[in-house]
Amino acid sequence: MFNKRIVCRYCFKGNAIKKHGTAPSGYQRYLCGHCKRTFQGEYIYNAYKSPEELEKKKEYLNKERLSLLKSLSNIDKPGMVN
Numbered sequence: 001m002f003n004k005r006i007v008c009r010y011c012f013k014g015n016a017i018k019k020h021g022t023a024p025s026g027y028q029r030y031l032c033g034h035c036k037r038t039f040q041g042e043y044i045y046n047a048y049k050s051p052e053e054l055e056k057k058k059e060y061l062n063k064e065r066l067s068l069l070k071s072l073s074n075i076d077k078p079g080m081v082n
């Protein structure tokens, strides 16, 4: 369902990425064929999550929490329900 997509952290293109050995830290390094720069895969993994995406997730979690609170308030004695 979720594919880790590698895109260049400098020019954000993903169709010319080549593996470029491994960094001392153990991360896979990549070379971008467009801007000829190298970067670590782990950085990209975090970078390509757009703010919009994170915002959507936050919204979704909030809605879920609200509906959970609503269903809890319908119970007369919540008791140990956490």
Ligand SMILES: [Zn+2]
Pocket: 008, 009, 010, 011, 012, 013, 032, 033, 034, 035, 036, 037
């Ligand atoms: Zn690039």
